[in-house]
Amino acid sequence: MERKxxxxxxxxxxxxxxxxxxxxxxxxxxISVRNIADRAGYSYATLYNYxxxxxxxxxxxxxxxxxxxxxxxxxxxxxxxxGVPRIKAIVRAYMQYFVQYPGIFELFFIEKLSDSxxxxxxxxxxxTHLDQLCSDAWDFCVQENRFSREDVGILRxxxxxxxxxxLLFYIHRRTPESYQECVEVMEKQINYLLDx
Amino acid sequence: MERKxxxxxxxxxxxxxxxxxxxxxxxxxxISVRNIADRAGYSYATLYNYxxxxxxxxxxxxxxxxxxxxxxxxxxxxxxxxGVPRIKAIVRAYMQYFVQYPGIFELFFIEKLSDSxxxxxxxxxxxTHLDQLCSDAWDFCVQENRFSREDVGILRxxxxxxxxxxLLFYIHRRTPESYQECVEVMEKQINYLLDx
DNA sequence: ATAATATATTAACAGTGTTAATATTTCAAA
DNA sequence: TTTGAAATATTAACACTGTTAATATATTAT
Numbered sequence: 295m296e297r298k299x300x301x302x303x304x305x306x307x308x309x310x311x312x313x314x315x316x317x318x319x320x321x322x323x324x325i326s327v328r329n330i331a332d333r334a335g336y337s338y339a340t341l342y343n344y345x346x347x348x349x350x351x352x353x354x355x356x357x358x359x360x361x362x363x364x365x366x367x368x369x370x371x372x373x374x375x376x377g378v379p380r381i382k383a384i385v386r387a388y389m390q391y392f393v394q395y396p397g398i399f400e401l402f403f404i405e406k407l408s409d410s411x412x413x414x415x416x417x418x419x420x421x422t423h424l425d426q427l428c429s430d431a432w433d434f435c436v437q438e439n440r441f442s443r444e445d446v447g448i449l450r451x452x453x454x455x456x457x458x459x460x461l462l463f464y465i466h467r468r469t470p471e472s473y474q475e476c477v478e479v480m481e482k483q484i485n486y487l488l489d490x
Numbered sequence: 491m492e493r494k495x496x497x498x499x500x501x502x503x504x505x506x507x508x509x510x511x512x513x514x515x516x517x518x519x520x521i522s523v524r525n526i527a528d529r530a531g532y533s534y535a536t537l538y539n540y541x542x543x544x545x546x547x548x549x550x551x552x553x554x555x556x557x558x559x560x561x562x563x564x565x566x567x568x569x570x571x572x573g574v575p576r577i578k579a580i581v582r583a584y585m586q587y588f589v590q591y592p593g594i595f596e597l598f599f600i601e602k603l604s605d606s607x608x609x610x611x612x613x614x615x616x617x618t619h620l621d622q623l624c625s626d627a628w629d630f631c632v633q634e635n636r637f638s639r640e641d642v643g644i645l646r647x648x649x650x651x652x653x654x655x656x657l658l659f660y661i662h663r664r665t666p667e668s669y670q671e672c673v674e675v676m677e678k679q680i681n682y683l684l685d686x
Numbered sequence: 687a688t689a690a691t692a693t694a695t696t697a698a699c700a701g702t703g704t705t706a707a708t709a710t711t712t713c714a715a716a
Numbered sequence: 717t718t719t720g721a722a723a724t725a726t727t728a729a730c731a732c733t734g735t736t737a738a739t740a741t742a743t744t745a746t
Contacts, residue, residue: 298692323602327734337695339736348734403658404600406519421665448682451675458658459651462599469617479647486644494723523703533726535705544703 306344306354308334313355321397322405325352349407356407356416359398360423366391367427377438378488380431385457385484386477388424393473396465403458404466424457425450449487456483502540502550504530509551517593518601521548545603552603552612555594556619562587563623573634574684576627581653581680582673584620589669592661599654600662620653621646645683652679 312333316324327348331338345351370387374380392399402420432450435441441449457480463469464476508529512521523544527534541547566583570576588595598616628646631637637645653676659665660672 326732328732338734339696340694342735343693403662406662417663418665421659421663445682448678452652452679452682455652455655455659455679456648457655459653459655462654462658463617463651466599466602467613467617469614482644483648483651486641486648522701524701534703535727536725538704539724 302344308336309341309344309351310354310358313351314358317355317359317397317401318395319397322400352401352407353416356401356420359395359401360419363388363391363398363423364427376434377431377440378435380434381428381453381488382481382484384427384431385424385453385480388427389457389461389477389480392461393465393476399461399465403462421454424454428453452487453484456480456487498540504532505537505540505547506550506554509547510554513551513555513593513597514591515593518596548597548603549612552597552616555591555597556615559584559587559594559619560623572630573627573636574631576630577624577649577684578677578680580623580627581620581649581676584623585653585657585673585676588657589661589672595657595661599658617650620650624649648683649680652676652683 309330312330313325315333316329325348327341328338330351331341334341341348341351345354367384367387370390371380371383374383392402407417428450432441432446436443436446460476460480460483464473470476470479505526508526509521511529512525521544523537524534526547527537530537537544537547541550563580563583566586567576567579570579588598603613624646628637628642632639632642656672656676656679660669666672666675
């Protein structure tokens with residue numbers, strides 16, 4: 295009974311791995327049951343022995359990518375000093391991650407991952423992810439009297455919206471045209487908000 | 491030769507009308523060539539006699555909706571005094587329009603309307619639409635020395651990102667859960683930006 | 687080795703956009 | 717008004733999509 299467990303988990307892993315490769319590479323539009331199964335080395339119907347449907351598989355991918363994103367940002371930011379500089383660094387790294395993998399941005403913010411059991415909670419995790427990453431830095435700011443608790447409450451959402459909006463227009467609509475421009479605009483925005 | 495013109499335009503109109511109804515009602519996910527043609531009272535292949543492909547038809551819908559949105563906002567705002575109050579009213583009306591028709595929001599900001607001739611320019615029109623609506627009000631603010639030209643340049647993008655991000659999370663991810671909450675958050679954000 | 691169970695695969699269905707071949711309608715000339 | 721040509725509409729088909737039921741193949745226990 296325990297070997298079953300590990301075997302099943304391994305099989306799921308093959309499909310998840312395949313799906314993640316496609317999402318990272320070609321993006322969400324190239325995802326299909328047959329495509330994933332091919333890459334995993336199985337028939338398309340086999341996937342349904344391990345996942346309720348395609349959505350369930352994709353949800354597992356989302357969780358994985360979220361952890362991956364957290365690691366990426368944490369690694370890039372640890373040396374930066376706490377407070378405002380840390381927040382700026384987190385936002386930069388966060389954007390960098392999604393620009394590097396546009397398919398993951400689409401997966402997180404664009405695709406209508408339709409209703410399922412744990413859908414709502416996972417969607418909430420995505421919506422508050424950047425916020426969570428900045429949590430300590432915000433606390434630091436409050437303790438240092440850099441911002442009031444009230445202002446922080448507003449600024450958190452403001453930055454979340456600003457970053458998501460900026461990424462939406464750049465990744466999805468090529469506005470602005472270059473990544474450099476995109477970052478420059480973002481820096482201006484965040485400086486306007488945080489430097490006072 | 492002129493009757494051909496008017497006939498063709500009329501036929502296109504039938505399909506556009508049908509597509510717009512579906513987009514307004516069921517949203518983008520319910521759009522299909524057969525669905526549109528059914529509603530227009532023709533076979534699915536007939537559509538291809540008047541549009542290069544489905545994308546072309548949808549692009550025409552986008553243009554229509556954009557004009558419609560402009561009219562909606564203008565109508566709701568004309569009595570509001572110029573400057574900051576006008577900007578706030580415009581943003582409120584703009585959000586209201588898309589909340590009323592979530593399918594149109596998806597069409598404008600979510601769907602990957604893939605490459606075509608006039609794609610880029612149309613996408614740019616969408617990205618700058620809210621900006622255009624606020625244009626006069628911003629000029630008024632500068633003339634009254636309420637904001638510097640520099641700050642206005644930043645604030646315009648900030649508001650565009652804030653509104654789009656807020657709508658993305660609300661319409662697409664149900665965050666926050668109620669429209670009232672959504673508006674309240676938005677008001678806080680915009681007040682923070684514009685009241686000084 | 688055989689019977690029972692678990693797993694993998696193929697076939698099929700209803701849906702999608704799109705095109706080519708056909709059917710129908712429109713309309714000008716005889 | 718009838719005939720022939722051009723324009724327009726429709727059906728059939730293709731390659732996709734997700735998903736399920738029926739079938740084939742492995743694995744395991746007796």
